[in-house]
Amino acid sequence: MFKKIKTDSINTVGINESSKKIGERIGFSRTRRITGYLVGTLDRFNNAKRAEEKDRVKHGCS
């Protein structure tokens, strides 16, 4: 599991001082709509909704 980044702590948690690098163990966030509202992370989707989200195909415009 990767760390969820906290809004106010991003400046201090991520930096490795010796290597001057940032981002170690910090994940991406993925926001998706579920039944009409949004969820900031797929981790909290139930199994069925996760399966459904995976199956979603894009709808072409033309």
Add this chain to the structure above:
Amino acid sequence: MQHVIKRDGTKVSFDSVKILNAITKANKTTTDEKMTPTDTLFLTEKISLEIDRLCLCNVEEIQDVVEKILIHYDYAETAKAYILYRSEHSKIRNSEDYLMEIYNKLTYASAKDSDIKRENANIDGDTAMGTMLKYGSEGAKFFIDNYILPKEISRAHLDGDIHIHDKDFYMLTATCCQIDLISLFKNGFSTGHGYLREPNSIESYSALACIAIQANQNEMHGGQSVPNFDHAMAEGVKKTFKQEYLKLFSRYLQIKVNLTDHDIIQLEQELKDLLADQITIKNLPKIEKKLVHFRFLSLNKDSILSAHHYAQKEALKTTNRRTFQAMEAFIHNLNTMNSRAGAQVPFSSINYGTDTSEEGRIVIRNLLLATKAGLGNGETPIFPVQIFKVKSGINFNLEDINYDLFKLSIETSALRLFPNFSFIDAPYNHVFYKANDYQTEVAYMGCRTRVLGNTHDPQRQTICGRGNLSFTSINLPRLGLKAKKNIQFFYQLLDEKINLVFDQLLHRLKIQSSKKVKNFPFLMGEGVWIDSQFLNKDDTIGEVLKHGTLALGFIGLAETLKALTGLHHAESEEVQQLGLAIVAHMRKRADDKAKETGLNFSLIATPAEGLSGRFVPIDRKIFGNIPGITDRDYYTNSFHVPVYYPIKSYEKIELEAPYHELTNGGHITYIELDGDVSQNLEAFETIIRHMHQKGIGYGAINHPLDHDPICGYVGIINDICPRCGRKEGESIPLEKLETLRQQYPNVPYYH
């Protein structure tokens, strides 16, 4: 024989009185086999001897002996009663085991591994309060199933014929409510924990809006909605502008002509007397005319007018800035404030877009800008659900006064997934519409609930103070499978289930109706629910609840049609017609029931989050793994075209639109777009316009919204962030960010 080993493994001394009591109890329920005390003593003696002879100490074996002896001495009826009593107890014991098993899971499994802890994605099942909430919820469900529901209904739910939503709240409250902040704020209100005065600035308006949503959330099990957010907040903007204008007017003169503090107070008072309630943005030209004749101390006309010009320009600026901050705070609050003992944030929705007053426009613009800006690190706000009300003549056409805001709402949604779009012009919404009356403008709550028509009181087909009372969904695919392609038989099965659901909704309403005002100190005590202001603390709420809706829902129309015809509604025009006929039938049944009872029975296209995966595994057990029906982990949402089916956006809209008209209790249509939608606003608008044209009631466009907090990228991230090139969990050199900063505007800073 000295000991008996109980089911839980503990040892207790043998006590023949227990056997005597059990026999007596069983015998009492019989009619023709009345035993005398001597008879029971005799039988107890025989049983004890037999147990001794066989050296039995296990409680189940002992009970077997009791049955055997009773039958041996020809007490068949008593034996039968005893067996029944035994199995009844074992049922309770089994279900208790079942409940304890659940508690065990809740306690020791993490949400990652336990689906039960992820039933609702907005509750963090790993926290103490999240778990506490689940203990309560699971315990309540157990109680409702075993002691409250009529057997037939509880069986239908457990077997997966129907799903009673929010069953844990069965004995407690109703689903949701559309809160009218305007009437609530008038003269202030109490949250049940403290009294709040009528607010006087946009900051207080937005803060109190959050508090009202939070207070109501704690008394209902569904989402809370503000149907007229722009109109309600506009009042706060009005007050703020007035304050700012007066303050800036006098400050200007204070500096310009060196007025004393005392003069300032007097000046403000005289201005107030002169202009009274006329200090609004719209009235600025009128105010200017009045000020031509205004004299104060030795000030000349020119000084007064330049003070006015300065004040009007600056007051507009500061009012805008303050409104932006208030909207920002509103969004931040709704994403952080706790409800339900801290397990959740309130499930909030706001509708807006039709207020054309300058103040209303300031609200809408700044709310959208704050949404666009995102939270602290540019994250997308999850709450409130935002709904932009589309209406031609107001915001839909180029010449409409709020057209600029419609454009801005598209820009915002393309970046943040919100707002969604509702369509007042859809014919079934438009019939209720009266110009300049937000009470008649359709609003949607949370997932999709719609409450507007009113069978109970046709004079009050209005929005505010009303909501859904409860809803229950039918497992349509199972009926489709059972019908074995016989459509007539399908309708027969469907009607049986509809009857059952109606009975159940009424059963629940009876319980809800017996509640009193004091059970809902905010919702009813503060007059949030329609007409509750006329009730006293100890009055029951049954009469006012009748303005709410009782909704029949369904899941998996697509799978049902597959079962009945081999195709779903996007695959054949004929099947689409069948789909419409089925949904129209359910709607007609709801309408008929509404007429018969005078209650607001309606048909909802069920949101189905927890439900999405509940029926499938049960049906798979019964019918096997059937391609296109039970072979996935979920049933397709309501009337939707299956998410996996490739289809053009305009076709999907045309297929789903007619179902919106049929589902008067709520509906939504989604379009999934690929790529960075914010770079293609035209396509976005074309889709919204198509929805409007085809009679969609409520729609939204989904697009992937991933975020890399390190480099600030928002868009689609597969494995590698397209901006900074890192994988999830990998680090990148700080120098690299420096380079990126020269190319992109929103790369975060680190020190």
